[in-house]
Amino acid sequence: MDELARFNRDRWNRLVEAGVLYSRPKLDLDEAGAREMVDEAGLLGDVTGQRVLLLGGGGGQQSAAFGILGAQVTVLDLSDRQLEQDRLAADHYGYPITLHQGDMRDLSRFADDSFDLVWQPYSINFVPEVRPVFAEVARVLVRGGLYRVQWANPFTQTLNDGHYDPERGYSMNTPYEDGELDPMAIWGTDAWDVEQPDGSVRKVSGPREFRHTMSTFINTLIDCGFILRRILEHRTWEENPEPGSWEHYKRIAPPYLAVWSVRA
Template identity: 35%
Template structure:
């Protein structure tokens, strides 16, 4: 099965459904950003600390799998030179619409996050990758591509998911799926067919080894992290934070 093609269609569909991650920021939020009052997320609820960012003026930023008009327009309003790369054309259109309306200069590129060959080596100062690696079957090529396109000392900010959250049944919270989880191989056939029929994005629960050690092996040094949850929207919030945000730097 072509996962990239399927998930592209699913996210195009989510834009039509007005999924929470497809709703662009408002004009008021952009005005607030100009006054220094802004926030963007890598995970559902917690804002990324300001001290994770260098001076944004003129900074070349790649918003990786970051379509939807939620992060790129804020960063561009703050003076960054922003490129948004996403699998979904409809998600990219959300950024393009705001960019055209407010003259933000955002560039948009459609593609698979495991293949950033459209960009030259050492092209960006910072990569902002909100929680999205769950939509690729193998995360290791993503880290390697991130290292390649970042300049030395370039920063990678990414949202990760604790793999145990995929192994639990969402209703009973019982541990029923083995690691590594994959919609393709872990779910009963009838459930998988239902997801495909409803054009739902298919997900993969990557090990912490692949998510964190994978960054280190690719050439990053981990400099900071924090945990986050669904904000009370999921029963597992009562037991553990399902999300992890990391800040890493490309080693010289």
Template identity: 30%
Template sequence: MQPPPPPLPLSADGYPAPGGVTRRPVGDGESVRANRRWWDAAAPAYLAEHGEDLGDVDFLWCPEGLREGEAHLLGDVAGRRVLEVGCGSAPCSRWLRRAGADVVALDLSAGMLARAAVLNRASGIAVPLVQADVLALPLASASVDLACSAFGGLPFVADVRGALAEVARVLRPGGRFVASVNHPMRWPFPDSPDPDDLQVTSSYFDRTPYVETDDDGRAVYVEHHRTVGDWVRAAVGAGFALDDLLEPEWTPGRAQEWGQWSPARGALVPGTLILVCRRP
């Protein structure tokens, strides 16, 4: 057995400091290894930056400020078994549990799940936490009523159709799956909240993944791009019926900036795509 890789070096802001940035093809195994390692290292900094906005028991769908308590995209969750994919520190799962759902919270990152365990104890709302890859869900077929992923793991998965097929497999017939992801329109623009930076710098149609590497050229962070059409075809190809596509507008009065998301930029272009799917 090979020893685990050393911890990633951190920059002054607490996030992993890449040795380089490139665009190149990346497969499933490399994506999983890189992103598990990156999120394990980044969890403290990410939650220090965004934890207050995410809350401990809350369901935020996206940086625009859309919350499930207002949107009701999952419908009535009381008494339903719900799977959350890419739960992070699991505030959405605890919100669902408080609303009466039987929840399973799943994430690739042990670092994120460690924080979720702390918040389970602090909030008094314990949800089961599972470390697993969405491409191999450790759940029986047709065993959950609903599934959700609020800016969870899907943009980091190479085989997104395979991931969606796994979610469809564990859903009962008629079950709903709702997922929010980076809006594909964000890909061609610089990663900046400033609306003055809304100048196309790459092709919307270039699906080559964004990759951060260590000093030896190994991937330590991978993000995959799909067009809107790619997302639709992936969902339908995985066996889902697509009931709706949402592009949330910026919540009036919300001042929170989140990476390239900001009130000024959110007034001009969409930042989030939400897929509302159903297993027939």
């Protein structure tokens, strides 16, 4: 691991210890709930027996869904604490799982054509460039295999979701470009708010994050041999969310995008 990977691993381990939402394993899923979690585009079909790689996907959430659906699940994540949640979920449901601690930019431990599906939750914004990741995914994914990857909406990523002005809305004043985010300049803090069981909020410093512009992301995906199938926005379905709330922010400025593609 390089310095960035070690830094983000340590930050994620602290977030897991604090109980961040993304580290809470899904222990109450049924088959319908599992499919809803991982097949928002309706493209998966039957995944029974398929070799699925969850890339940067620790936490015991998507791995639980694919395990319930009968896939052969492999998880690669920087954080050993996140991988512990995947083990917990697998033991809870009783499906086999393969866990690897490592960097998404280096999949050399896997042979060519090792997987039928690569499913990547929000994680690619923790590395500075998408090309090394996309190239490695193209190598380990079989031809015709699906690659689902989520990333921060580059048009809204630097909006300050915590400061809503009824007259001016959400503010943004940073250039639209690839590169590392400065959380202090954008949000005034590098801390994530982690809600505790008693309703209190614990502030924990988050990992380093990067913006990947639309042209960089999509063109690099195409350059690496992928054919686009779907692009989806992560938004709210509440019609009248409270102004200034997270759901209101999602209605104004969808924070995440998901791309489904096929390796040519």
